[in-house]
Amino acid sequence: MLTAPALAALRALFGDRASTAPAVLAEHGQSESLVSAGPPDAVVFPRSTEEVSALARWSAGHRVPLTGWGAGTSLEGHALAVAGGVAVDFREMAAVLEVRPEDRLVRVQPGITREALNRELRTTGLMFPVDPGANASLGGMAATRASGTTAVRYGTMRDNVRGLVVVLAGGEVIRTGSGAPKSASGYDLTALFVGSEGTLGLITELTLKLTGQPEAVMTAVAAFPSVAAAVDCVIATMQMGLTPARIEFLDAETVAACNAHSGLTLPPAPQLLVEFHGHPEGLAEDVRRFRDLAAGFGASGLDWAAQQEDRTRLWAARHAAYRAILASRPGAKAVVTDVCVPISRLAEAVEETRADIAASGIPGPILGHVGDGNFHAILMVDPARPEEVATAKALATRMADRSLRLGGTITGEHGVGFGKLGLMAAEHGAAWQVMSAVKAALDPMRLMNPGKLVPGQP
Amino acid sequence: MLTAPALAALRALFGDRASTAPAVLAEHGQSESLVSAGPPDAVVFPRSTEEVSALARWSAGHRVPLTGWGAGTSLEGHALAVAGGVAVDFREMAAVLEVRPEDRLVRVQPGITREALNRELRTTGLMFPVDPGANASLGGMAATRASGTTAVRYGTMRDNVRGLVVVLAGGEVIRTGSGAPKSASGYDLTALFVGSEGTLGLITELTLKLTGQPEAVMTAVAAFPSVAAAVDCVIATMQMGLTPARIEFLDAETVAACNAHSGLTLPPAPQLLVEFHGHPEGLAEDVRRFRDLAAGFGASGLDWAAQQEDRTRLWAARHAAYRAILASRPGAKAVVTDVCVPISRLAEAVEETRADIAASGIPGPILGHVGDGNFHAILMVDPARPEEVATAKALATRMADRSLRLGGTITGEHGVGFGKLGLMAAEHGAAWQVMSAVKAALDPMRLMNPGKLVPGQP
Numbered sequence: 001m002l003t004a005p006a007l008a009a010l011r012a013l014f015g016d017r018a019s020t021a022p023a024v025l026a027e028h029g030q031s032e033s034l035v036s037a038g039p040p041d042a043v044v045f046p047r048s049t050e051e052v053s054a055l056a057r058w059s060a061g062h063r064v065p066l067t068g069w070g071a072g073t074s075l076e077g078h079a080l081a082v083a084g085g086v087a088v089d090f091r092e093m094a095a096v097l098e099v100r101p102e103d104r105l106v107r108v109q110p111g112i113t114r115e116a117l118n119r120e121l122r123t124t125g126l127m128f129p130v131d132p133g134a135n136a137s138l139g140g141m142a143a144t145r146a147s148g149t150t151a152v153r154y155g156t157m158r159d160n161v162r163g164l165v166v167v168l169a170g171g172e173v174i175r176t177g178s179g180a181p182k183s184a185s186g187y188d189l190t191a192l193f194v195g196s197e198g199t200l201g202l203i204t205e206l207t208l209k210l211t212g213q214p215e216a217v218m219t220a221v222a223a224f225p226s227v228a229a230a231v232d233c234v235i236a237t238m239q240m241g242l243t244p245a246r247i248e249f250l251d252a253e254t255v256a257a258c259n260a261h262s263g264l265t266l267p268p269a270p271q272l273l274v275e276f277h278g279h280p281e282g283l284a285e286d287v288r289r290f291r292d293l294a295a296g297f298g299a300s301g302l303d304w305a306a307q308q309e310d311r312t313r314l315w316a317a318r319h320a321a322y323r324a325i326l327a328s329r330p331g332a333k334a335v336v337t338d339v340c341v342p343i344s345r346l347a348e349a350v351e352e353t354r355a356d357i358a359a360s361g362i363p364g365p366i367l368g369h370v371g372d373g374n375f376h377a378i379l380m381v382d383p384a385r386p387e388e389v390a391t392a393k394a395l396a397t398r399m400a401d402r403s404l405r406l407g408g409t410i411t412g413e414h415g416v417g418f419g420k421l422g423l424m425a426a427e428h429g430a431a432w433q434v435m436s437a438v439k440a441a442l443d444p445m446r447l448m449n450p451g452k453l454v455p456g457q458p
Numbered sequence: 459m460l461t462a463p464a465l466a467a468l469r470a471l472f473g474d475r476a477s478t479a480p481a482v483l484a485e486h487g488q489s490e491s492l493v494s495a496g497p498p499d500a501v502v503f504p505r506s507t508e509e510v511s512a513l514a515r516w517s518a519g520h521r522v523p524l525t526g527w528g529a530g531t532s533l534e535g536h537a538l539a540v541a542g543g544v545a546v547d548f549r550e551m552a553a554v555l556e557v558r559p560e561d562r563l564v565r566v567q568p569g570i571t572r573e574a575l576n577r578e579l580r581t582t583g584l585m586f587p588v589d590p591g592a593n594a595s596l597g598g599m600a601a602t603r604a605s606g607t608t609a610v611r612y613g614t615m616r617d618n619v620r621g622l623v624v625v626l627a628g629g630e631v632i633r634t635g636s637g638a639p640k641s642a643s644g645y646d647l648t649a650l651f652v653g654s655e656g657t658l659g660l661i662t663e664l665t666l667k668l669t670g671q672p673e674a675v676m677t678a679v680a681a682f683p684s685v686a687a688a689v690d691c692v693i694a695t696m697q698m699g700l701t702p703a704r705i706e707f708l709d710a711e712t713v714a715a716c717n718a719h720s721g722l723t724l725p726p727a728p729q730l731l732v733e734f735h736g737h738p739e740g741l742a743e744d745v746r747r748f749r750d751l752a753a754g755f756g757a758s759g760l761d762w763a764a765q766q767e768d769r770t771r772l773w774a775a776r777h778a779a780y781r782a783i784l785a786s787r788p789g790a791k792a793v794v795t796d797v798c799v800p801i802s803r804l805a806e807a808v809e810e811t812r813a814d815i816a817a818s819g820i821p822g823p824i825l826g827h828v829g830d831g832n833f834h835a836i837l838m839v840d841p842a843r844p845e846e847v848a849t850a851k852a853l854a855t856r857m858a859d860r861s862l863r864l865g866g867t868i869t870g871e872h873g874v875g876f877g878k879l880g881l882m883a884a885e886h887g888a889a890w891q892v893m894s895a896v897k898a899a900l901d902p903m904r905l906m907n908p909g910k911l912v913p914g915q916p
Contacts, residue, residue, distance in 0.1 A: 180832075
């Protein structure tokens with residue numbers, strides 16, 4: 001609860017853009033996943049870096065935590081105010097500030113979503129390639145170090161954020177990075193803030209790298225006789241040095257759900273959905289090589305879609321897979337979890353996970369961005385049955401433990417939030433204390449998204 | 459000076475691998491550039507992470523600074539013990555620990571050089587692509603966030619280090635990163651240590667990303683009617699979405715020096731040296747597109763070398779350019795400086811720099827990795843004439859100021875060391891204090907390479 005003087009001071013700063021209306025609070029206490037917390041004490045809608053800086057001064061003066069809110073699509077509770085305080089909703093800071101086509105850069109406010117950004121870029125011949133599936137905000141994507149289907153070729157947010165404006169705890173404003181394509185000038189603060197989940201400061205502006213829209217695109221879907229054959233085909237593809245723009249795995253259950261939900265007619269078998277980008281001459285050879293490789297792993301039905309509408313239909317179905325899977329068990333909620341392993345251990349990781357899920361009795365299709373060793377399980381539970389929820393959470397924990405045993409990480413792209421806080425010590429050991437030391441140096445009063453990512457009480 | 463008890467304790471740990479021999483100290487007090495400092499008080503040659511950890515405990519106990527030493531090729535004094543103390547020479551930690559071809563990873567000790575690493579990888583079909591010219595150590599390259607000719611396609615050390623083992627001040631050992639291709643698990647400590655110049659800890663092991671050796675390679679050199687035409691051709695190449703593996707600019711003076719030193723017979727005009735990697739089909743189209751583009755900018759003599767020996771001769775000459783330029787003024791020493799600007803400002807930056815150098819009377823050829831906006835001036839001075847040295851240093855400072863004015867950075871790849879310490883506040887403003895806060899959190903006694911990168915006395 002905010003004190004009366006704190007609330008009065010907040011209202012003095014933001015007027016009716018500081019809300020304590022129950023519906024507004026409730027909206028900012030929800031999450032896409034089963035990770036849950038209470039609502040924040042207030043929600044503010046800032047319009048500028050200066051306003052966020054004033055808010056951070058207010059926060060320090062009244063000892064009230066701040067938690068950023070983008071599109072609310074995170075899966076590990078990052079945007080939930082677990083210690084109460086103020087949710088900082090960036091929906092009114094969603095502008096494209098500057099497009100610099102000659103440098104392939106764009107400067108944006110954090111609240112813009114990736115689809116809105118790409119709509120604005122359409123006529124420039126450029127695009128922002130990172131695609132986590134959800135229509136997330138760019139600020140949230142940077143804070144979570146998001147990636148998705150295209151990371152195998154274009155990288156994650158780590159690779160595509162050139163610089164930031166950040167409001168620190170207490171209100172200081174810093175700029176990180178520069179307009180130059182590279183720099184050896186001091187600590188890489190951009191990389192420190194990307195993936196820091198709002199625990200070190202609030203991102204109020206991003207300079208992003210853009211990529212040319214591909215001249216030619218070829219997409220194919222292929223069925224494989226087994227999970228292992230599909231995954232081994234991915235491994236061979238990467239080892240051959242082919243660079244697909246996307247290479248997605250869908251297990252038979254995911255395919256069946258997509259068929260039912262999106263009107264596809266794919267055989268209900270493990271499938272790879274693959275896409276190449278390039279100039280037509282190079283692409284023809286990529287496609288030939290992938291076709292030969294996939295045939296060697298028993299692929300069937302390999303059908304290349306060069307037409308935009310066919311590709312759009314396939315990728316729309318892939319992006320709808322989460323909803324399709326949820327629809328396959330009416331009333332279910334999902335524990336959605338992700339891990340990422342070395343590509344050499346991918347088949348093993350997927351097979352062990354499948355067996356573990358099968359033994360649990362919980363429906364849990366597997367799909368993922370397997371070109372970089374990253375896959376998800378969507379564990380469907382009846383939220384009214386606590387024993388199912390507990391079983392699903394235990395499965396997710398075992399997936400993370402398995403990933404660590406195989407040399408991987410507890411999360412490839414969903415992040416830590418507080419959903420995976422309990423797994424951090426196992427992954428990082430003493431390095432987790434280093435993260436703590438960095439947090440303490442930048443936010444000694446623990447006002448920036450407390451309760452997330454680093455050890456200790458909120 | 460080390461106290462007698464400190465020296466005795468050091469000898470107890472390292473035996474005759476702790477040296478205070480004047481010749482050994484003098485060797486570790488030298489630098490490739492005009493940035494200079496006195497020798498360290500002692501030099502040690504550790505053989506394991508455990509030994510480096512013991513050394514860091516000794517350092518904290520006796521309050522003696524530690525400064526890492528790889529191949530001694532840095533240009534801004536990074537490896538010089540400006541506050542005295544111990545130089546930690548990694549030459550006896552230069553092994554390849556593990557090659558994982560299926561994951562395209564290699565685990566190495568920090569003292570191995572890039573040429574030695576690539577020799578060991580030759581039969582695997584893989585390579586480590588980052589090439590700063592000098593045969594630097596991988597530990598040093600990571601600490602400096604090095605890049606070089608191939609960064610335009612393969613990225614810098616930022617992009618090619620997957621994980622580290624680091625000994626912190628006081629002796630704690632941490633691991634950063636994982637074997638997975640990506641992770642959203644906590645702060646990106648790998649990125650924090652890459653480029654930290656030994657000021658946060660000593661790197662004792664690196665896991666590096668490898669790249670497939672290209673199936674086909676085409677290299678060409680082309681003369682242009684003016685600097686602006688050559689640079690504009692680079693800008694157009696990048697904007698067209700062509701991805702050369704290298705695209706280097708040499709001004710007429712550099713070309714003349716290379717002709718004289720390496721027996722080339724290039725016309726003494728601004729030249730681009732460009733290379734494409736790929737499969738033969740894709741490459742043929744890249745080459746065709748670049749040829750058409752270059753012709754539009756008045757390129758002449760564009761001659762493609764598909765033969766390994768011709769390519770080797772060209773790149774050997776490029777890598778010898780620094781020595782070639784120095785040889786063009788016998789007895790000279792060089793102030794070698796680098797900046798990096800947005801590609802849209804590259805022509806302007808190069809032209810203004812050329813005019814400034816010309817007006818100074820100091821010979822200063824310009825060359826660089828222009829595909830990512832990065833270029834160097836090699837300012838040749840008679841070291842016995844302090845006014846020449848002062849003029850050259852003032853030119854270098856104006857280059858950095860100009861780069862900032864154009865939206866760039868004070869160093870694209872050479873790093874800060876103490877040569878560019880005085881320029882950090884201008885580039886980073888309040889963010890430099892954030893770097894300081896991180897340093898203070900991880901190294902409160904300022905024992906790790908003091909006097910570098912962050913504000914304050916050593």
